[in-house]
Amino acid sequence: xxxxxxxxxxxxxxxIVRELDLADVDPSEIEDDAPLFGGGLGLDxxxxxxxxxxxxxxxxxxxxxxxxxxxxxxxxxxLADYVTAHPKE
Amino acid sequence: xxARRVVVSxxxxxxxxxxxxxxxxxxxxxxxxxxxxxxxxxxxxYRSAVAGEVADFRPGDRLPAAALRETSRTDAxxxxxxxxxxxxxxxGDADRADLAVVVGGTTGGMPDAELDxxxxxxxxxxxxxxxxxxxxxLSSTADRVAEAFGIQGPxxxxxxxxxxxxxxxxxxxxxxxxxxxxxxxxxxADALCRLTFAGFSALAALDPEACRPFDxxxxxxxxxxxAAMLLVEDLEHAIGRGARPYAELRGFANTAEAHHITNPxxxxxxxxxxxxxxxxxxxxxxxxxxxxxxxxTATELNDPMEALALAEVFGPGSSTLPCSSTKGQVGHxxxxxxxxxAAATLLAxxxxxVPPTVGLSDPDPACxxxxxxxxxxxxxxxxxxxxxxxFGGNDTVLVFGPxxxxxxxxxxxxxRSVVVTARGAIPDLANAIASGDAPPGxxxxxxxxxxxxxxxxARGRRMDRLSRMATVAAKRALDASGIAQGDRSTxxxxxGTAWGSFDRSAAFMDRLLTRGPRFAExxxxxxxxxxxPAGHASIYHGLTGPNLSVAALDASGxxxxxxxxxxxxxxxxxxxxxxxxxxxxxxxxxxxxxAGLGGNGAQGRGEGAAIAVLEEEGRAVARGARVEARIGxxxxxxxxxxxxxxxxxxxxxxxxxxxxxxxxxxxxxxxxDSVTAAALACLGKGGGxxxxxxxxxxxxxxxxxxxxxxxxxxxxxxxxxxxxARERRPVLTLGVAPGTAIAxxxxxx
Numbered sequence: 143x144x145x146x147x148x149x150x151x152x153x154x155x156x157x158i159v160r161e162l163d164l165a166d167v168d169p170s171e172i173e174d175d176a177p178l179f180g181g182g183l184g185l186d187x188x189x190x191x192x193x194x195x196x197x198x199x200x201x202x203x204x205x206x207x208x209x210x211x212x213x214x215x216x217x218x219x220x221l222a223d224y225v226t227a228h229p230k231e
Numbered sequence: 232x233x234a235r236r237v238v239v240s241x242x243x244x245x246x247x248x249x250x251x252x253x254x255x256x257x258x259x260x261x262x263x264x265x266x267x268x269x270x271x272x273x274x275x276x277y278r279s280a281v282a283g284e285v286a287d288f289r290p291g292d293r294l295p296a297a298a299l300r301e302t303s304r305t306d307a308x309x310x311x312x313x314x315x316x317x318x319x320x321x322x323g324d325a326d327r328a329d330l331a332v333v334v335g336g337t338t339g340g341m342p343d344a345e346l347d348x349x350x351x352x353x354x355x356x357x358x359x360x361x362x363x364x365x366x367x368x369l370s371s372t373a374d375r376v377a378e379a380f381g382i383q384g385p386x387x388x389x390x391x392x393x394x395x396x397x398x399x400x401x402x403x404x405x406x407x408x409x410x411x412x413x414x415x416x417x418x419x420a421d422a423l424c425r426l427t428f429a430g431f432s433a434l435a436a437l438d439p440e441a442c443r444p445f446d447x448x449x450x451x452x453x454x455x456x457x458a459a460m461l462l463v464e465d466l467e468h469a470i471g472r473g474a475r476p477y478a479e480l481r482g483f484a485n486t487a488e489a490h491h492i493t494n495p496x497x498x499x500x501x502x503x504x505x506x507x508x509x510x511x512x513x514x515x516x517x518x519x520x521x522x523x524x525x526x527x528t529a530t531e532l533n534d535p536m537e538a539l540a541l542a543e544v545f546g547p548g549s550s551t552l553p554c555s556s557t558k559g560q561v562g563h564x565x566x567x568x569x570x571x572x573a574a575a576t577l578l579a580x581x582x583x584x585v586p587p588t589v590g591l592s593d594p595d596p597a598c599x600x601x602x603x604x605x606x607x608x609x610x611x612x613x614x615x616x617x618x619x620x621x622f623g624g625n626d627t628v629l630v631f632g633p634x635x636x637x638x639x640x641x642x643x644x645x646x647r648s649v650v651v652t653a654r655g656a657i658p659d660l661a662n663a664i665a666s667g668d669a670p671p672g673x674x675x676x677x678x679x680x681x682x683x684x685x686x687x688x689a690r691g692r693r694m695d696r697l698s699r700m701a702t703v704a705a706k707r708a709l710d711a712s713g714i715a716q717g718d719r720s721t722x723x724x725x726x727g728t729a730w731g732s733f734d735r736s737a738a739f740m741d742r743l744l745t746r747g748p749r750f751a752e753x754x755x756x757x758x759x760x761x762x763x764p765a766g767h768a769s770i771y772h773g774l775t776g777p778n779l780s781v782a783a784l785d786a787s788g789x790x791x792x793x794x795x796x797x798x799x800x801x802x803x804x805x806x807x808x809x810x811x812x813x814x815x816x817x818x819x820x821x822x823x824x825x826a827g828l829g830g831n832g833a834q835g836r837g838e839g840a841a842i843a844v845l846e847e848e849g850r851a852v853a854r855g856a857r858v859e860a861r862i863g864x865x866x867x868x869x870x871x872x873x874x875x876x877x878x879x880x881x882x883x884x885x886x887x888x889x890x891x892x893x894x895x896x897x898x899x900x901x902x903x904d905s906v907t908a909a910a911l912a913c914l915g916k917g918g919g920x921x922x923x924x925x926x927x928x929x930x931x932x933x934x935x936x937x938x939x940x941x942x943x944x945x946x947x948x949x950x951x952x953x954x955x956a957r958e959r960r961p962v963l964t965l966g967v968a969p970g971t972a973i974a975x976x977x978x979x980x
Contacts, residue, residue, distance in 0.1 A: 163692045164688075164689075165683060165692065184689055189754070191434060191753035192753050195749070195750060195751075198749065199750050207435060
């Protein structure tokens with residue numbers, strides 16, 4: 143894994159904690175492959191919307207509604223991969 | 232006690248399919264669509280460009296210029312509807328003066344002020360027109376209505392998000408059922424604004440085109456604006472003056488889902504409970520119901536949830552139960568919705584038709600109901616329901632029936648005894664104030680405790696600071712009450728707040744204008760509604776009883792306690808948390824001082840939250856609760872907004888203590904000497920200052936300790952309870968705001 147990928151994932155973890163106000167979560171403790179939704183973080187559909195907005199704001203990448211979005215949000219790794227695959231225009 | 236039945240004898244409506252009742256009714260019959268391109272502001276970048284806008288709204292054609300002075304668009308919508316309802320009811324002048332006014336809303340003056348708020352957020356020295364400051368608070372519409380029509384009865388403003396209008400009607404009915412007034416003007420008003428448009432857009436809740444309730448291909452809601460006012464009246468009073476009521480308001484129920492701040496409880500169990508309670512209140516069976524006016528927002532989640540709830544209550548018959556959503560024509564009119572849709576229901580009952588769900592052509596199989604499509608269906612409608620299921624899970628159902636039906640159980644007045652069994656606050660000042668400690672001086676108290684540390688991190692994470700304050704105060708009250716965690720589900724909450732999350736609304740608007748709609752924060756928007764603190768507190772503590780947020784400027788806390796006491800007295804709840812929360816706000820202080828509304832003296836605004844546990848006496852005693860005080864009487868009086876408050880205070884005190892009372896103290900929120908003197912003068916038997924007893928009453932003002940924040944009425948109540956418990960003598964509370972005075976007599980247990 144390149145440094146770039148590692149730092150992107152870390153940045154995404156920090157963004158998740160910050161944007162979703164997960165005050166008791168240490169970003170580095172979020173596993174790359176842990177399910178973001180329906181998992182231990184207790185995130186819901188409102189969080190998905192907030193996260194999508196924040197990802198677009200930070201990376202210029204729009205996450206689609208519906209199924210496309212679900213794939214991107216599967217895990218931190220999935221999100222990082224999506225961001226990398228859809229560079230800001 | 233004589234039965235008190237509540238009827239509707241006047242209707243006024245302003246909507247996107249008719250700015251008057253007659254046109255509105257014709258549109259309902261014809262299935263006229265009313266969701267069109269928005270012209271009030273630029274919708275570029277939002278997920279939708281359409282809404283139920285009231286096109287070409289000319290309030291100046293309907294009202295004198297004086298009535299529209301310093302009003303917002305929301306106020307103007309409400310005023311026009313009120314004028315029409317009053318005319319329709321043909322009330323005499325004396326009856327009009329005595330009316331209560333109860334208005335539901337969510338945006339208040341935001342449509343007119345939102346650009347100013349954004350500018351103010353960037354630069355504190357921004358000029359903001361005085362009219363916009365006066366019309367910004369939610370309570371403005373009720374005050375403007377009272378002023379325009381010379382109405383001087385009790386006044387209240389309700390915010391429960393999408394069910395505000397319905398709860399306003401319910402509250403008015405409560406005032407009539409408990410004998411406080413013979414008639415009331417009740418309803419809701421809400422104008423379109425960028426803030427709510429951006430909020431719902433950020434939540435991905437908007438259909439890009441006109442909404443399609445219950446349709447298989449629905450994509451979300453359409454916003455709308457409008458107002459409806461109902462003249463709600465005691466049946467005997469209506470008959471006595473020869474009025475012809477549209478229908479009887481037989482029953483209503485208000486419950487909380489305690490589930491999620493935006494999403495409904497998908498199983499429909501919460502809504503089903505409200506439906507069941509409302510039918511029981513009305514004394515009718517599901518099979519009696521001829522028509523349901525649905526909440527029907529056309530969101531992915533609401534429509535099937537509502538169908539499930541109806542199926543649970545109505546059984547297999549729900550699939551053929553005539554049903555329609557007015558939102559297909561007028562959009563979601565938010566604070567006005569419950570009232571606009573009640574008006575539609577009433578017109579349908581009188582006219583013998585079921586309006587169609589415009590926008591529906593292919594019903595979703597997950598929503599098996601007796602949908603009416605296209606044009607209205609002629610059908611006699613004797614009994615009907617109107618549903619409103621609000622953000623934060625506030626579920627309210629109104630039940631209407633013909634005035635010649637047998638009286639509902641709700642008509643039999645109950646006058647139960649209400650006691651105070653616990654209190655909680657942040658900061659906790661009651662002891663210090665009651666003990667007579669010197670006020671600290673300075674700019675009013677601040678909450679310095681770490682609110683996050685006082686709440687569970689995961690369960691409390693969505694809340695903003697104001698909601699945390701309210702939730703902590705509620706937690707302290709619940710912990711002090713001795714009610715076990717598992718026994719809290721039926722507990723309800725009535726919370727007062729005047730300005731809500733004002734600074735954060737300004738920040739939201741600033742971000743919207745500088746970054747664009749795409750970057751409006753979805754998680755922030757629900758917190759900006761005045762109903763949010765009560766919603767969050769009910770979710771956090773699992774409270775599914777009645778849930779109301781009320782506003783009356785400086786008397787917000789007093790109003791919340793009074794409303795809660797009336798609910799329990801009338802048998803609508805057994806246990807309610809009641810109080811208020813208000814946050815320090817640099818922007819509010821800036822605006823108030825510019826408007827010359829900074830209050831007497833140099834006292835700063837401060838902040839705080841205080842909540843009392845009010846309980847039905849028998850229940851409290853049965854569970855071994857420690858009773859701190861008993862509510863001996865409540866007075867809610869109104870006057871014209873710029874009038875002298877002394878006679879209004881006197882009227883409130885006379886309601887609370889009709890036979891006079893020898894009180895140990897008068898605890899108040901900082902009322903002027905002339906006002907407290909007038910209040911005390913009413914307490915002597917036979918009236919007049921010469922009776923001697925009231926001269927010994929201590930005067931205790933909380934303002935020096937709390938600051939001038941609008942939740943201090945709840946601290947007044949807490950201090951008074953403290954004094955009663957210590958001295959074992961009666962104490963009177965008094966809270967005042969422009970045009971309003973609220974008094975409560977507390978007696979020893």
